[in-house]
Amino acid sequence: MLDTVYPIADDKKATLLVALDLSVAFDRRDTFGISSSAVQLFPGCAVLDRQKAVCPCWDSKSTPAICEFGVHQGSVLGPLLYTLYVALVAKVIQSFGVDHTQYADDTQLFISLSATSSVNILENCLAAVHNWFAINGLSLNPDKSDA
16 A cells, blocks of 8 residues: 555645445355355354354353354454455456555555545545445444544
8 A cells, every 4th residue: 555655645645545444344254156065165264053142141141043154253264255255346446446455354445636536536436335345245334434
């Protein structure tokens, strides 16, 4: 990202960066047609045949529920599987001519403010990215996203 931003700054232009954060990003696994048998190639990573429960008090817990999606929090392959899941959002971003970086569940969009239309381009790109995330079962966390 800095390799792109520094030359813009050298030309005395500003850069607008939008940092996006996703809620429960690692709770999905159903893109690229990944089947249950393919997920089995990652033993210990997928949540298949596992249950979850909530323990609100010391002596009680909720009825266990089957986990249908996701990877274990802190799993080694979680970031890689997530990266595969969101790889196609890069095409949406690039279609607007907006630069971006992605790492794990963080996405950063940035654009030079060299033209008055730059902010409109970034706004339109952000709307398309938000739509792509929503269609693919992901939601932006507005409390942790910032410009």
